[in-house]
């Protein structure tokens with residue numbers, strides 16, 4: 012039996028600074044997996060490595076039996092992997108519609124075509140509208156991203172991540188900086204859109220973690236301190252000592 | 259958005275039509291475009307040529323014009339770039355229906371203008387571009403040369419050296435097509451005019467050389483009787499400035515020795531005295547007509563029609579003769595009229611040869627002397643002439659397939 | 664839908680207006696208009712590079728000059744070559760050159776890239792100057808415009824008006840395609856890469872390849888403009904491949920403004936008209952052009968198109984925000 016996703020002994024140092032020192036865990040297909048850990052633990056760095064932004068110093072990313080390490084982001088995206096960013100990373104000058112459209116047309120293979128207009132393709136338009144509806148931004152569909160509220164921008168961030176219809180979704184602190192109410196909506200949204208897909212989510216907010224995750228991995232000092240079902244982690248003494256106690 | 263594009267463009271096209279002054283259609287003048295570098299390094303040369311052309315127009319206009327019309331010179335700043343010259347000339351053809359062009363500077367400008375003339379069926383003539391190929395392999399029926407080419411000028415200087423009995427000759431030239439062509443013609447003629455003459459040194463240096471010492475030592479070591487060089491500009495002045503103090507005391511036979519600007523720039527008569535040259539026009543030509551011309555020019559302008567001015571003047575007058583003979587400004591008629599036409603002007607009898615449109619004319623020798631009629635400093639005095647026949651290159655040898663039908 | 668019809672009508676009106684020009688304009692002005700259309704293509708190609716993709720190149724003239732020289736050399740050496748074949752040969756050559764040079768240079772970013780393009784342009788210029796036997800060196804190459812072979816018949820395009828029609832149709836259509844291109848998948852891709860390249864990568868776009876394709880494409884468009892430049896003047900010299908030609912396109916684009924698609928077309932118009940008039944009045948015209956350039960960069964950074972848009976919005980009383988990049992304009996146009 013081949014593992015769906017195996018993060019295998021990942022090391023990463025930034026010119027001497029050891030950030031990851033042998034991260035190793037597995038993700039089962041359709042599982043919702045949370046990665047938690049204190050600030051600066053290296054969670055985002057891990058995402059950057061999985062999604063191809065950085066190369067690991069050593070180790071491998073095995074996805075359905077294939078080694079993905081070292082592959083560029085655009086290739087990984089075509090394998091069905093898509094990520095969001097901790098700091099909102101959208102096309103500010105573009106409308107919500109065009110933001111989403113950009114991902115959708117990529118999924119439909121309309122990336123470099125010299126002759127076809129993506130905005131003339133009905134199925135692409137339908138798909139784009141569907142995603143916008145899903146993230147609840149129909150009312151602001153024609154406004155530029157920069158004019159949206161913070162919560163709307165975070166929703167757009169998730170929407171763009173979904174727009175290429177990935178099977179493996181990586182969300183980096185999707186609710187960071189949101190109000191209570193917005194967080195609640197975001198949990199609903201994520202729950203809805205990631206049903207039947209594999210999700211890895213980085214979160215500090217334990218409410219979010221416990222309401223979304225099937226499995227939790229704790230990243231501490233560059234290593235996985237513990238990995239298991241939410242109940243196990245909640246009761247793990249080492250985790251309590253290192254992390255949960257303060258939060 | 260789109261509508262604004264249309265509106266803008268409509269507006270612009272209307273603006274284009276309205277704002278541009280329509281050129282006068284009435285043909286009460288005969289326009290002649292003079293392509294010269296009127297800006298940049300060679301501006302000074304271009305302006306002197308232009309001066310000559312303008313003076314010719316003035317003389318013609320003062321004596322009743324050409325075919326009853328005034329001649330109007332349109333200066334074209336070629337910037338010494340062939341694309342600039344042809345572009346401006348083309349515009350003049352389209353705008354004012356200009357049929358005649360002339361120019362004296364830059365063989366590259368000349369070659370491009372020659373091609374343009376052929377394509378647009380206008381006439382281009384030169385009073386200064388010397389590359390033999392322009393009336394040789396690249397000749398065409400719309401291009402005329404009313405000055406000597408490198409062959410004729412080298413022939414004349416070889417003739418002069420042979421005539422004076424000098425047996426050992428050193429030659430030095432810039433290492434590019436002009437220098438090479440000039441030398442080849444010189445050697446060919448010298449071998450004929452004085453079979454016993456010897457080339458004791460043959461040196462090429464890059465154009466724009468700063469240090470002539472190595473070349474000068476070689477020349478001195480070869481112990482020539484005289485030195486021949488087609489060098490011009492700094493390549494001539496530096497050769498003299500550095501050579502004379504090193505002991506290179508021989509007479510120099512040069513293409514451009516009678517250039518007033520060079521002589522004045524050198525500022526040291528001793529470097530120049532005794533050197534000799536040959537040109538189609540020099541101030542010192544001892545004919546009655548030339549003396550009258552020089553006197554009139556001096557009276558009108560306050561300075562002499564030295565060298566370039568004189569050359570441009572003569573060529574323009576020759577062209578006017580052709581138009582006069584044709585009795586019309588029709589290009590084909592003028593071409594036909596000019597072929598075989600003779601012009602008896604200040605520099606002797608000129609004949610426009612039909613086979614290649616190269617003027618056959620005598621070349622006038624000059625020697626630089628302290629005592630002269632024109633200036634306090636050293637300048638040219640007359641030193642005889644080479645007849646047109648003695649410097650003639652037969653039609654068959656030019657490489658021109660033959661223009662006259 | 665209404666917008667769409669409007670643009671089609673606009674295009675048809677433009678071409679009809681263009682077709683009428685030979686009946687309205689004198690030969691001299693028609694000739695100038697021909698030149699303007701050719702340079703408009705050159706400016707549009709540069710704007711796709713600078714305004715849309717955000718790539719600052721100081722070497723666009725190498726493609727323009729290459730296209731110009733290849734057309735001239737092909738016509739000189741291949742007997743009976745038809746006009747369109749010459750254009751196709753030079754287009755193909757610039758495609759290959761653009762691809763090779765792009766592969767080499769696009770590894771570098773920003774000012775390194777800009778400097779390298781400058782260096783490459785200088786290299787091309789040096790080769791054109793020294794390789795006398797092929798390029799004619801300082802003398803340049805004179806050609807005669809070949810006939811236009813349409814398969815069933817041959818047309819002469821030696822007259823000012825027939826050549827104008829050829830340029831209006833062929834170059835006009837190419838410019839039109841460039842406009843269309845900015846709405847296509849590829850056009851949007853390069854535009855968005857400038858906006859947020861990282862996100863594009865994570866959405867499955869190979870941005871390096873996209874940039875290379877765009878660089879090649881704009882180079883080939885410049886080459887096409889160069890080929891028609893040769894055919895227009897029936898002469899080409901090293902000026903066509905010199906830094907001056909890069910300066911010229913920079914000027915056109917800055918005068919017109921990089922913010923819109925049509926700005927550089929306006930820039931080409933102003934540049935050519937100015938050049939023709941100024942160069943007749945004064946030999947210092949490059950100095951005046953330089954002053955205009957400095958003035959534009961300092962005081963009208965958005966170019967004429969920006970000014971026109973501002974005035975237009977002012978009049979229509981609409982105060983919607985207008986940005987610097989072409990992105991904003993896209994929104995209003997599509």
Ligand SMILES: Nc1ncnc2c1ncn2[C@@H]1O[C@H](COP(=O)(O)OP(=O)(O)OP(=O)(O)O)[C@@H](O)[C@H]1O
Nearest residue numbers: 025028030048049050051052053054055056057097
């Ligand atoms: N590109 C980089 N170059 C150098 N150091 C880096 C780089 N990226 C991250 N780091 C360092 O690596 C460490 C881990 O950073 P990372 O962003 O992965 O932490 P995190 O777990 O995501 O923290 P947070 O919860 O605050 O988002 C930090 O000390 C950070 O300074």
Ligand SMILES: [Mg+2]
Nearest residue numbers: 054055056097
């Ligand atoms: Mg982080």
